[in-house]
Amino acid sequence: MNRVAVIAVNTFRETLRDKILYNLVFFGLLLIGSSILLSTLTMGEQAKIIKDLGLASINLFGVMIAIFVGIGLVSKEIEKRTIYSIIAKPIPRYQFILGKYWGLVLTLFVNTSIMVAGFFVTLLVGRVTPDVALLKALGLIFVELLVITAVAVMFSTFTTPTLSATFSLAVYVIGNLTDDLRVLGSKLKGSVTKELLDSLYYLLPNLDYFNVKGQAVHGLPIEPSYLLSAVAYGVIYTTILLTLGCLIFQRRDFK
Amino acid sequence: MKPIQIAGLTKEFRLGLGRQRFVALDHLDLEVEQGEIFGFLGHNGAGKTTTIKLLLGLLFPTAGRAWILGRPIEDVSVKQLVGFLPEAPYFYEYLTAEEFLTFYGQLFGLDPASLVKRVGELLEMVGLADAHHLPLRKFSKGMLQRIGLAQALIEPMSGLDPIGRRDVRDIILGLKEEGKTVFFSTHILPDVEMICDRVGILVKGRLRAVGAVHELVGTSAVKSVEIVVEGIAPTGVQGVERLGGKVMKRGDQVLIRLDDDAQVNAVLDLIRQHRGRLISLVPHKRSLEDLFLKEVGGSRA
Numbered sequence: 270m271n272r273v274a275v276i277a278v279n280t281f282r283e284t285l286r287d288k289i290l291y292n293l294v295f296f297g298l299l300l301i302g303s304s305i306l307l308s309t310l311t312m313g314e315q316a317k318i319i320k321d322l323g324l325a326s327i328n329l330f331g332v333m334i335a336i337f338v339g340i341g342l343v344s345k346e347i348e349k350r351t352i353y354s355i356i357a358k359p360i361p362r363y364q365f366i367l368g369k370y371w372g373l374v375l376t377l378f379v380n381t382s383i384m385v386a387g388f389f390v391t392l393l394v395g396r397v398t399p400d401v402a403l404l405k406a407l408g409l410i411f412v413e414l415l416v417i418t419a420v421a422v423m424f425s426t427f428t429t430p431t432l433s434a435t436f437s438l439a440v441y442v443i444g445n446l447t448d449d450l451r452v453l454g455s456k457l458k459g460s461v462t463k464e465l466l467d468s469l470y471y472l473l474p475n476l477d478y479f480n481v482k483g484q485a486v487h488g489l490p491i492e493p494s495y496l497l498s499a500v501a502y503g504v505i506y507t508t509i510l511l512t513l514g515c516l517i518f519q520r521r522d523f524k
Numbered sequence: 525m526k527p528i529q530i531a532g533l534t535k536e537f538r539l540g541l542g543r544q545r546f547v548a549l550d551h552l553d554l555e556v557e558q559g560e561i562f563g564f565l566g567h568n569g570a571g572k573t574t575t576i577k578l579l580l581g582l583l584f585p586t587a588g589r590a591w592i593l594g595r596p597i598e599d600v601s602v603k604q605l606v607g608f609l610p611e612a613p614y615f616y617e618y619l620t621a622e623e624f625l626t627f628y629g630q631l632f633g634l635d636p637a638s639l640v641k642r643v644g645e646l647l648e649m650v651g652l653a654d655a656h657h658l659p660l661r662k663f664s665k666g667m668l669q670r671i672g673l674a675q676a677l678i679e680p681m682s683g684l685d686p687i688g689r690r691d692v693r694d695i696i697l698g699l700k701e702e703g704k705t706v707f708f709s710t711h712i713l714p715d716v717e718m719i720c721d722r723v724g725i726l727v728k729g730r731l732r733a734v735g736a737v738h739e740l741v742g743t744s745a746v747k748s749v750e751i752v753v754e755g756i757a758p759t760g761v762q763g764v765e766r767l768g769g770k771v772m773k774r775g776d777q778v779l780i781r782l783d784d785d786a787q788v789n790a791v792l793d794l795i796r797q798h799r800g801r802l803i804s805l806v807p808h809k810r811s812l813e814d815l816f817l818k819e820v821g822g823s824r825a
Contacts (some may be wrong), residue, residue, distance in 0.1 A: 272630075272633075275627065275630040275631055279619075279627050282618070282619070282623075283616070283618055286618040287618075293701045296749070305614075324815075335653070349614055350610075350614035351614050351615060352582075353577075353580075353582060353608075353610050353614065354608065354628070354632070354675065355616065356580060356581055356582050356612060357580045357581075357582070357606065357608035358603055358628060358631040358632065359600055359601060359602075359603040359604040359631065359632060359633070360600065360603075360631050361600045400804055400815075405570060432709060520584065522582070522584060523577065523582040523583065524537070
């Protein structure tokens with residue numbers, strides 16, 4: 270087994286033995302299931318409510334798992350000094366970061382699958398037929414999780430868990446509002462604020478790109494070319510973040 | 525090809541907001557020979573840990589270079605040849621003893637079949653075979669130290685002899701028998717005196733002394749002699765004082781302290797002449813501890 274995989278498997282095991290994970294998955298399932306109750310309160314819109322709430326829950330709890338488990342992965346190793354004995358083994362530092370990342374992605378994959386299974390059961394109970402559009406929306410949610418995890422891991426290579434949680438949440442919130450940044454910036458011509466907003470727009474991930482939940486719920490078309498470009502965007506952004514994280518980690522002193 | 529070769533290794537830290545410079549290790553030059561047990565001595569903060577962290581790639585040197593078995597320390601593959609036992613064991617609490625050793629063994633690239641065998645042997649050797657399914661979270665401090673020792677030996681110790689090697693000292697001596705080199709950092713001096721071939725003394729980031737224990741301490745260097753006698757006449761005591769002995773009376777017993785062994789025979793003659801009965805004669809040799817205190821003290825003066 271190569272060393273990235275060795276670290277990834279151990280990280281997967283680490284997250285599985287962390288209680289926070291089960292709490293998040295439990296509440297995610299609870300929220301997905303509760304959409305049945307909520308849908309009974311409406312007339313004729315049951316299917317939309319169940320789909321909308323289901324996708325939103327999977328998205329929200331996926332992001333929470335990515336951030337709250339992701340931020341601790343690297344910084345906890347430094348804080349608890351377990352990193353000492355790992356660096357002393359024949360493994361390059363960047364492989365350690367990549368292993369940590371892929372371990373968390375594996376955890377997210379398993380958890381998202383559990384929530385998706387819960388979602389489909391809910392659809393079945395609510396007598397809603399699932400369609401391909403839902404799968405497309407779910408796929409992009411997962412790509413978004415790949416990016417958020419990379420953000421959390423990147424911050425976690427050089428700062429404390431608390432700070433990286435704050436930064437990652439900030440990136441997530443602003444990342445969903447980047448189009449607004451652009452609009453706001455265009456109204457402030459030539460000021461320093463405009464330049465700041467513009468650079469934030471280009472720097473931060475445009476997470477709205479991965480959001481096709483609305484289209485999926487309302488039966489609007491999602492073009493394959495759009496899907497492809499969104500996936501490519503996510504992969505490139507993730508690669509840049511991980512490269513940055515590895516570069517920072519590669520030169521770091523462990524006092 | 526030396527197991528460890530260090531040339532001008534220097535590490536500076538910048539502390540606080542003023543970015544004040546602090547030199548943790550100052551131009552260390554050191555060579556450790558094949559198959560020796562090298563004791564690296566110094567107070568807390570002398571730079572021992574910094575040196576080890578530099579050698580393992582946990583810290584990057586400000587200046588200087590180092591090689592392990594001829595390869596530069598920047599080369600990650602040197603770690604394939606090194607076992608590291610940290611002074612305080614910080615390991616993955618959520619893993620069981622067996623999972624933990626397997627994980628570390630995989631990082632060394634051991635194949636699954638030989639890994640299973642090796643993990644069993646290691647657990648047996650450090651006396652944790654019964655605890656193999658227990659998570660490290662539930663380990664006592666002593667057990668953590670033993671599992672730490674086991675992980676340090678995953679790769680370096682080839683011919684494991686599971687029986688009778690449970691003591692750290694026995695294991696270190698066993699490694700030496702196999703021709704391995706042991707570099708260890710400590711401030712517990714009697715251990716070092718007993719097993720180390722050579723020692724280096726580090727004071728405030730600088731290497732103060734390096735050499736074999738007997739060379740540094742001197743084999744016959746008797747520091748002082750203490751003699752206890754009983755029933756010696758007062759004139760005899762005065763005679764001893766004239767010879768330079770310091771005298772303390774305790775009832776009928778007299779304790780005589782001589783600063784060196786030159787006058788021992790003269791004092792013994794005096795004791796016999798004055799009907800003293802010799803109770804004990806203890807020569808105090810210069811120990812590593814005295815040398816250590818002298819080197820460290822010298823830098824403080």
